[in-house]
């Protein structure tokens with residue numbers, strides 16, 4: 001069994017397919033043949049049986065009507081009537097008490113079948129036995145004629161039936177072999193045609209794996225079946241993988257570039273301190289201040305990079321009270337940007353204030369957006385926060401009066417390290433990762449984030465977060 005298993009596993013899918021469908025076709029054909037064979041055989045046997053019964057009934061009736069006066073000699077002299085009763089392939093014998101033949105009509109069998117030990121007193125007994133090597137029906141009954149008492153025996157050879165059944169069996173076997181060969185070829189051809197897209201898919205996968213997305217995915221699909229679906233899913237998956245792969249490559253090169261700049265600045269200032277700093281306190285102080293700034297920037301950059309890379313699994317059981325958490329962030333903002341005017345607007349008419357997101361994540365989202373609103377403005381920042389609730393969601397709108405962004409820039413702001421104005425962002429301690437983190441967190445908690453902006457007028461970020469529904473039961 002294990003050998004068969006190993007052999008089966010070593011077969012190609014095409015062979016397995018061809019083998020299985022050929023086997024199924026052949027077994028179905030063989031089953032139909034068997035049923036047909038048995039049905040024909042029993043139907044023909046019944047026909048033969050009724051012919052024997054008919055002859056035997058006629059013979060019995062003949063002897064009964066002729067009365068007890070009839071003698072064996074008379075029968076011998078006048079066999080014509082009895083001959084007309086029986087079929088020409090049947091042999092009728094009259095045997096004495098010892099089973100010795102006294103009279104025979106027709107001569108289709110030489111051998112005299114033995115009289116059965118137990119015979120019914122009335123009627124006759126039918127058996128299927130071999131006579132002269134041939135299958136035959138032998139019917140035996142008691143016979144009384146005047147003083148004579150013996151047996152009446154009818155032998156009905158089944159030669160015609162046997163040879164017909166042999167002929168049918170041979171034809172069926174021949175047809176079976178032809179069906180087996182034909183079904184193997186048809187199944188193989190079908191399997192080849194159906195598995196062709198899979199073969200193309202596998203060679204395409206190999207090519208892509210060898211060249212690491214340098215060559216385009218070529219496989220095409222026309223069919224709407226399962227294989228077509230598989231190829232489509234594969235193409236979609238490969239496109240996503242390719243974009244993730246390219247994004248990762250860009251991220252690594254961007255991250256190394258971003259980290260290299262502060263390290264170079266730090267190195268320059270430390271060298272300066274080493275050379276002149278000991279003697280010139282001005283240079284020492286300035287270089288130390290710049291170095292500390294650079295180290296802070298690097299620390300923030302590393303923290304944000306780690307935040308993005310961590311990408312923890314979301315915790316379904318966590319929730320945040322929008323009002324409590326917003327107040328916490330507003331307090332923080334007051335210390336960071338005391339001049340900024342931040343107003344919170346909300347409708348009193350709401351049932352639930354918990355959203356399905358962790359408190360940390362909520363605060364980080366709001367913090368990043370408010371920090372940007374404060375950073376990217378040329379006047380005193382004036383920010384409005386609107387909180388609205390519907391049956392399933394909470395919508396948070398953050399509207400600022402900042403410098404705004406052009407439609408081209410808007411398309412890229414959620415990309416890592418993207419900054420509309422590099423110098424301005426750096427000047428305010430920006431890393432180009434704030435909005436990527438916001439987007440990542442909102443996606444993680446199944447929220448939605450949209451942005452609209454008008455250059456020199458302001459920007460509006462709209463966040464939709466699902467309400468925490470388990471709140472009702474607690």
Ligand code: ADP
Nearest residue numbers: 372373376419420425430431432433434435459
């Ligand atoms: P950064 O650390 O540079 O602020 P972000 O990912 O937070 O990085 O933002 C990406 C860029 O989008 C910023 O550099 C800035 O140019 C632009 N930006 C973000 N928020 C605003 C805003 N409220 N108003 C104008 N520009 C913005």
